[in-house]
Amino acid sequence: MMCCQFIFRPGTYDDDFHRLDAQIDDYARSLPGFQRVEKWLAPEDGMVNAMYYFADKTDVAKLARLPAHLEAKAGVARWYDGYRIVISQVTGTYGDGRLPADEGRVD
Template sequence: AMPGFLGVEVWVSESGQRRNATYYWASLEDVQAFSQHPHHLEAKRQYARWYKGFHIVISEVVRSYGDGAFAHLTPNNRVPA
């Protein structure tokens, strides 16, 4: 429910040993505000209760496109032919 939070996609491997969650934010400033929120800071301190480890990648979506067959959190930037 944070401002700028657009949504999340989650993937779990067949074995259940690997998980990936991709969180989408409107801006880097929104990510930074979330990273300093007291609830998030408390959850980070207790991450071992839920996870065996973690790795964070912060990246910027430069372009997003597809054939339009399904909706996605990022806009379809492809111009129809």
Template sequence: MYIAAFHWLPAQYDDQFHQLNAQIDAVARANPGFVGAESWQSGDGARRCATYYWRDLDSLQAFATDPAHLQAKRQYARWYAGYQIVISEVVRSYGDGRMPHLAADTAG
């Protein structure tokens, strides 16, 4: 499994941002390799993160190169004061079984 964590500093959002954001989310969820997503923001809202989980790297690559996603990437400076993306390969995932999880536990 792979994780793409998109961290950003929000700036000014407009209608086009919201439209593209909804398209990008729909593209992710329609991808057969999409496992799930979650997001958070700092208490003051100054920093945010959207984390997407993928079964394989090909699925993540398909998401990254989707036309709506590429359009948003070209215009990011309109909506973000800064960003960083972290791509990680999951080596191990486990828990006590009482917390909802995104994928079956894995051993690595």
């Protein structure tokens, strides 16, 4: 499983941001290897971590080539007061069973 983390400090959003964000999210969720999304907010500084989980690298590569994604990358400085991307391979998950595997899913 692959995890793509989009860690950012929100800035000022406009109509272009909302349009592109919706297109990217819809496309990511439509990919056959899409697993889930978890979004976390750090209340002390407003940082956001949006984590998209995919079965493998194939769909991560498809998402990276999406025209709306490329357009958003070109305009990122307009909407964020800083960002970082972390792509990682998840080799396992575990817990006590009281949190479902899709806990934190945002639909």
